[in-house]
Amino acid sequence: MTQNIYDDPVFFAGYRRLGRSVEGLSGAEEWPALRALLPDLQGLRIVDLGCGFGWFCRWAREQGAAEILGIDVSQNMLAQAQAATSDPAITYARADLETLELPEASFDLAYSSLALHYVERLPELLAQVHRALVPGARLIFSVEHPLYTAPSRPGWSVDAAGRRTWPVDLYLVEGPRTTDWLAAGVIKQHRTIATTLTLLIRTGFTVCHVEEWGPTDAQIARRPELADDRQRPIFLLVAARR
């Protein structure tokens, strides 16, 4: 089973205070870029893999989606998601993405925001998603960028000339990485871009768009600390077609 860090009290207490938890989609800097990859949602059946507080599920419903299934492993997050809507077109289900089973040919869009880097058995999950999508359907997701996850000791460094750099090692050494973020011992799976894309292609998806997300000038003007993400991207965005 994936580490269910979102039900860790210390982690959750920190996570629920983040901009993206309080403000929802508009509190996530990469959301405009991810949204730009989405098709018209009118009438679509959508599955959200790692739905968290359900911000995307509710937004998708506002855009006219017909049915939305939000999946998450965290009881904490599902409880809040459930409490935030009474819309019968939105269903939440608790499941581990490592062992998720979905009904065949039942969705027009699979969406996932910053969840797949927790999943160890990604090939199996992608096969499930492929099977659950109808032909021509889309899979659109974000994950943490491998430049962000790779290092044995992630962090910024300042050299003698004052140059701020992100020292990389172990980039091609894939597998678990344990970091302290909001709580000690958060486990993520480091995968290269090539591995993620090749898994998609082998599963039968066509890669439509790949984006190593960086902040816009306007975003940096509002939040100068985002400039670091131009030195070393933090998010990878992918759109694929079944």
Add this chain to the structure above:
Amino acid sequence: MTQNIYDDPVFFAGYRRLGRSVEGLSGAEEWPALRALLPDLQGLRIVDLGCGFGWFCRWAREQGAAEILGIDVSQNMLAQAQAATSDPAITYARADLETLELPEASFDLAYSSLALHYVERLPELLAQVHRALVPGARLIFSVEHPLYTAPSRPGWSVDAAGRRTWPVDLYLVEGPRTTDWLAAGVIKQHRTIATTLTLLIRTGFTVCHVEEWGPTDAQIARRPELADDRQRPIFLLVAARR
């Protein structure tokens, strides 16, 4: 015009002594991985973008390719390539990849080894290549990996704990990078993986395989210094279909 560094006497004197110049394909560590992406060459019409000394052109002919057009901007390299064969199925032409024009629907395979990172006008070149390939034809190429090209001051660093790292900055800041390699002032174009793949997709190609190349255990046993390439890959390999 692309900087024609291969006709710089200092650069060329160094380059001609590299393993991959002396031994050909077998002197290039990434060759087995690149070769694995190639289709059966029997009867194919091939264009080699940046053919250098013509090692691939001659090898492709041995594999049964019907016609091979080798393109390069370097007079030095083309002279050696030409001198190494009298096979009428192999043609060499001097051209700048920035402004290359190819006949329409005339090739079954476009191949390029470590040349496209010199090209500034890559969208225009890819459009030419797409037009020159028949439907179903392949484009298979290697370029320097953006982790290798990104930094303002590329090089390894050793921290207080003895950890060897590759400090990255400017990853999302695309454009020319000037480094001293064999000669001073070698200019390459830094592009992210996402940009390269998105250019391919927008041009009409389907991405079939993406590989961030790393050495095998056997290669590291023979040449221990290659272990660095697992910390930070140096080559990106791509296969696409028209």
